[in-house]
Amino acid sequence: MSNPKEREILEGIAAGDTLVIKAFYKKNYNYIRGYILQNSGDEEDAEDVFQDALIVMYQKLRSDTLDINVSIRTYFYAICKNIWRSRLRKKRKLIFDNELIEVDEQLEASIIEDIEKKEREHLYRKYFLRLSDACKEVLSLVFAGNTMKEIARITGYAEGYARKKKFECKKSLLDKIEKDPIYQELKIISEKES
Amino acid sequence: MERTQELFEKIEGYLAQTLSEEEVLAFEKEIAENFELKREVEKQRELHQVLSDRDTLDFKEKLQKISAEVKKEQSKSNTYFLYWKIAASIIIILGVGTLLWNNLNKTDSFSDLYASYYTPYPAEDITRGDTANEWDDIVKNYSKGNYDKVISELTKTTSFTTLEQFGLYLGNSYLNTGKEREALLQFETISNESRYHEAANWYRALTHLKLGEIKKSSEILKEIINYNGIYKEKAMQLIQELKE
Numbered sequence: 390m391s392n393p394k395e396r397e398i399l400e401g402i403a404a405g406d407t408l409v410i411k412a413f414y415k416k417n418y419n420y421i422r423g424y425i426l427q428n429s430g431d432e433e434d435a436e437d438v439f440q441d442a443l444i445v446m447y448q449k450l451r452s453d454t455l456d457i458n459v460s461i462r463t464y465f466y467a468i469c470k471n472i473w474r475s476r477l478r479k480k481r482k483l484i485f486d487n488e489l490i491e492v493d494e495q496l497e498a499s500i501i502e503d504i505e506k507k508e509r510e511h512l513y514r515k516y517f518l519r520l521s522d523a524c525k526e527v528l529s530l531v532f533a534g535n536t537m538k539e540i541a542r543i544t545g546y547a548e549g550y551a552r553k554k555k556f557e558c559k560k561s562l563l564d565k566i567e568k569d570p571i572y573q574e575l576k577i578i579s580e581k582e583s
Numbered sequence: 584m585e586r587t588q589e590l591f592e593k594i595e596g597y598l599a600q601t602l603s604e605e606e607v608l609a610f611e612k613e614i615a616e617n618f619e620l621k622r623e624v625e626k627q628r629e630l631h632q633v634l635s636d637r638d639t640l641d642f643k644e645k646l647q648k649i650s651a652e653v654k655k656e657q658s659k660s661n662t663y664f665l666y667w668k669i670a671a672s673i674i675i676i677l678g679v680g681t682l683l684w685n686n687l688n689k690t691d692s693f694s695d696l697y698a699s700y701y702t703p704y705p706a707e708d709i710t711r712g713d714t715a716n717e718w719d720d721i722v723k724n725y726s727k728g729n730y731d732k733v734i735s736e737l738t739k740t741t742s743f744t745t746l747e748q749f750g751l752y753l754g755n756s757y758l759n760t761g762k763e764r765e766a767l768l769q770f771e772t773i774s775n776e777s778r779y780h781e782a783a784n785w786y787r788a789l790t791h792l793k794l795g796e797i798k799k800s801s802e803i804l805k806e807i808i809n810y811n812g813i814y815k816e817k818a819m820q821l822i823q824e825l826k827e
Contacts, residue, residue: 405642411649418653440646447642513633514643532635534599556588563586563626 395461402443403450410443417462421469429477438476441511442468445503471504479571512572516565524558531555584619594627689795697793700821703728703759704751704782721752730756747779754786758793766790781807785814788821801825 401409421442422435430438445468449455457464517525530540540555541548566572584590596602597610614621634640706726717736724732733756737749754769767790773783784807791800804825807818 405645407645407649410645411653414646414649414653418650436650440643440650443646444639444643448639451638509629510633513630514640517634517640518644518647528634529637531595532631533637534635552592553588556591559591559627559630560586563630 392460398461399450399455402447405447413443414439417465421466424466424470425473428473429480430473434473434476437511437515438469438472441507442472444511444514445472445500445507448507449503468500468504471500472508475501475504475508476571508571512566512569516562516569519565520558520562523554524561527551527554528558528562531559584623586623590623591627594624597624598628598631686795693792693795693797696821696824697789700792700817701758701789703755704748704786706752707748718746721749725752725756728759730759734760747773747777751779751782751786754783754790758786758790763790763794781810781812781814784810785818788818792821792825797825 398409398413400406402413418435418439421439422432425435425438426432442465446455446465517528520528526544527540530543535543537548537552537555540546541551544551546554593602593610597607600607602610614624703725706722721733721736724730724736733752737753737756750769750773754766757763757766757769767787770783770787770790773779777783784803788800788803788807791797791803801822804818804822807814808822
């Protein structure tokens with residue numbers, strides 16, 4: 390990646406630079422949205438795919454495993470299309486679009502592997518962020534490794550109530566994730582494997 | 584598997600390695616025997632692992648905010664665009680309206696002009712000795728302004744066309760009964776060599792004027808001026824007024 394402008398975009402994404410990300414969003418979202426709407430998706434699918442593809446790129450940048458020799462746009466579109474293809478397959482829909490994958494096979498293979506691995510992760514994050522603020526707070530503290538005593542102190546809840554709250558929030562999160570059709574499909578696949 | 588607070592706390596303790604050695608052994612035995620429990624433990628392990636990556640979670644949250652902002656901006660610009668479209672439509676409507684208004688006014692002024700220049704082509708006396716009676720009736724009707732009758736008589740038979748002045752009568756009759764196009768056709772049938780040609784041209788020019796076809800009218804008027812005949816004077820006046 391020798392192009393300084395492209396490098397700037399990648400660095401911006403890695404650093405979570407709002408301006409860079411927003412510019413990237415504006416420049417590329419409509420294309421992906423159009424693509425997904427044309428291929429049996431809806432507005433929410435488009436948004437999810439676009440964001441999850443950015444997350445794949447973000448994580449690869451952070452772990453310094455992003456190795457691209459095409460333009461960011463080509464790479465990013467390939468991720469988006471692969472994510473959508475994978476989800477469509479899980480939704481058991483046929484694709485009649487031959488243009489679905491248009492990047493070279495080597496790149497594609499490595500991306501697909503990442504995508505399949507991350508499908509469940511996207512769901513966890515998606516539904517976690519939809520929880521109430523109170524739930525998000527308690528669970529964030531739990532996931533950060535705090536003890537219940539610490540959590541009670543930080544939130545001001547009684548420890549017993551904090552425990553109950555934690556349970557309820559986590560249960561509701563898991564229930565919601567499991568209701569997602571993509572998760573259902575993932576479950577079937579992993580059952581077959583095990 | 585029913586999800587209870589007790590079960591969750593056991594799983595969390597196991598994952599956080601805060602259970603006693605005994606408890607761990609007992610729980611692992613339970614897991615080995617219960618596939619559903621095993622799955623639940625794996626699920627929670629993964630949940631903890633994914634959601635403890637605060638950076639990615641923050642990144643996702645940021646993306647959601649940015650997405651909402653971009654959507655808002657786009658719908659805003661769409662709204663602006665809509666306003667522009669409405670404004671443009673109003674301007675177009677006003678424009679077309681003004682144009683129509685001007686045109687109508689112009690047409691009005693053209694028909695005024697037409698009215699001030701038009702007089703029916705005068706009926707000539709028929710040369711006696713021809714098949715006079717029939718002609719007489721037509722000429723009489725024409726002079727009296729019974730144009731419908733003139734039209735019906737003259738279109739009954741083609742024999743009248745041998746007398747070219749009847750072509751002018753017919754054309755004028757059409758012109759006075761709102762049939763300008765028929766009038767034009769009639770005037771155009773009068774040949775260049777005819778002594779009625781100049782008169783026919785004059786009425787053609789007036790017919791075009793009545794129709795608001797100023798360019799055509801002007802061209803014919805110029806032809807009349809060049810011809811330098813009895814209609815030259817009128818033609819020059821009219822063309823002058825048209826220029827104004």
